[in-house]
Amino acid sequence: MSAVVTEHDDHHEHDHDHGPSKGLLRWLITTNHKDIGTLYLLFALAMFFVGGAMALVIRAELFEPGLQFVQPQFFNSMTTMHALVMVFGAVMPAFVGLANWMIPMMIGAPDMALPRMNNMSFWLLVAGVLMLASTLFMEGGAPASGWTLYPPLVLQTGAALPFAIFSVHLLGISSIMGAINIIATIFNMRAPAMTLMKMPLFVWTWLITAFLLIAIMPVFAGAVTMLLTDRFFGTSFFDAAGGGDPVLYQHIFWFFGHPEVYVMILPTFGVASTIIPVFARKPLFGYSSMVYATAAIAFLSFIVWAHHMFTVGMPIAGELYFMYATMLIAIPTGVKVFNWTATMWKGSMTFETPMLFSIAFVVLFTMGGFTGLMMSVAPSDFQYHDTYFIVAHFHYTLVPASIFILMAAGYFWLPKWTGHMYDEKIGKLHFWLSAISVNILFFPQHFLGLAGMPRRIPDYAVQFADWNMVSSIGAFIFGFSQLLFLWIVVKTIKGGTGEVVTDEVWEDASKHGLEWTLPSPPPYHTFTTPPEIVPTEHF
């Protein structure tokens, strides 16, 4: 294994017309993968706080039984918008941002394959989210049907409905463009020595995620288009009186929706598989099994959708099939958890902030996985369905999993991106506050759900009061702890601790990936000529 790379010398290029534009215009018209990655990441961070504020409205209302602060309609808008903003505005864009920044640097490419389209996919995302946010100020309020937008309920939305639908279209186009770009980049732009099975796991997981996105975003677009025509053009797709079926919408939605949740978790796996080996100072255990497991999870995600609909009504054969197919997912996921653990086994571990977040991810994601397994059992799901148990489940797979790994990625790569070191003490404080409060926030929701508290309600029976109060306290600690991250990001960009950051940043990191052979911060253009030797996982 070698990590020696002839560093590309920027001065050989025509620096004058290849640098960034001046001022604000730079960001509007940029085609540079690092600029666009930064845009995605900052936008995602902003949306994380917007979505978080909505979550705090929800938790404030649920602090005590009875209506406290908001009207039920607005409460339902908050649950809906919180989900949509977090999924489409925060988690997905954050991973696309990481993909933009890291994939070209990891595979030795000069940029993304289709740089102009890259710009458009970012700005379409902004357009889509703006359109979605505008519904908050409309007559009849923002959509309040839950993020799944089930008919017939969603068809009662006021003026917001067509805006919400078109925002889904814009977000869909943006995601498809981004995904196409990632596939073309990975297949066509790798350095000659970077064979597929030498690619970092993050690149692999994004390749597979991109396939998922191209397959599912048009499906969601089709579903909401039918909502639009049902409401405005007299069609009967989801109306039994005309021969249609509202359950059909649920099938189509979850055919999109189940792979969609994997769009948020597969890149999470990729980042975890990148960070853990660096701090365990060992190569990733079971590299190829990680690749195959990711592919298996992606495949299975397409054939399990109706486990979201066990209580809706399905022939018994359907219930059984979707139950067993869903359980299968535990196998490749188990392979992954095993591999992360085995990577750490007997490693010379150190516990810098990114590693802490990654270890917390392995533990807490596994917990979210187990509750998922519980709900895959159809007869049990009849009890848990639409209770706080499902809320606890998917928040465990999203917050201490996807969000924690995004935080880990931030701490891991910020020194590379900015050339400055973040404040390790504050980072660790951020971690411990987050890791403890996230459990105070979500763990009691399991109890609430098992005791029968339904989700998406602004008020509840007094028997649920205690755990709701605990959960809300956890929510506020967690929410405000995230301001530490904001502070760290801003401070690191502005100069950090002043510590000198090496190219490797982390000890021996250049054994793990090409990006660590580049200067910190990397020049505006990197790998304009492909590197000749690439690190492999098997050093």
Place this chain on the structure above:
Amino acid sequence: MSTTAYYIPHKATWPIIGTGGLMLTLAGFANFLNGSSIGSTMMVMGFMTFIVMLAGWFSLQATESESGMYSTQVGISYRMGMMWFIFSEIMFFAVFFGTLWYTRNLSVPWLGGLGDGPGRSSHLLWENFTAQWPTNGPGEIGGEFEPMGAWGLPLLNTLILLTSGVTCTWAHHGLLAQKRDQLIKGLIATVALGFMFVAFQAIEYHEAYTEMGLTLGSGIYGSTFFMLTGFHGFHVCVGAIILSVVLFRSWRGHFKPENHFAFEAAAWYWHFVDVVWLGLFVFVYLL
């Protein structure tokens, strides 16, 4: 892989213009649907911006391509982009084919009482409804209608599209053999057949609305019929416009046997539209 450096364009202005145009179009459409008076103006302005963006962006690409800025590797990126774009379109159509399949084979029979015990829900709700296809449902939404037959215009349209696939390939052979005359003639025929298809479909829609009582509002049959054929017809229009641009560029002397991505992309798109129609002809019209 090509040894020449990969072309990375800088400072692109068309994407942000296109985004603005698209957003304005959709916001305008949404306002229009809500009955707001500014909706249609916004929509027209947005759409015009979008068209200007398409024209500007594609002429830029054409100029760059003709001046030899694209290496083989760049060409591969474009081809992959087009391939996966078409795949996303296939998934979009799959939704509507899936809807047709689901309603015909599952939900309509269920409405008619399939799998229901005596006195169960469907009988209580829709006592006199028997499952059949075509249907506008137990509520007879949209009133009486006559379903669209397969053997008149639809069959003719099938032949037209299949022929256009042949002429398109013939034009491609002309391009590869550097017979510009054959290329242009083939493209003219393809574009003409494409627009002919659209015209016949317009006639078919007119008949459906005026003589057969068949509208978008004719229950699930009308919904699936017009949604599937309508989106397909829209794609034929787009494909024919793309081919017209390719024709214009061929006539201007663009494309070489080793560098004609735009032609290939247009041809792939056209064949995709063709295959979707075969699916429509079988599942919407014949069965």
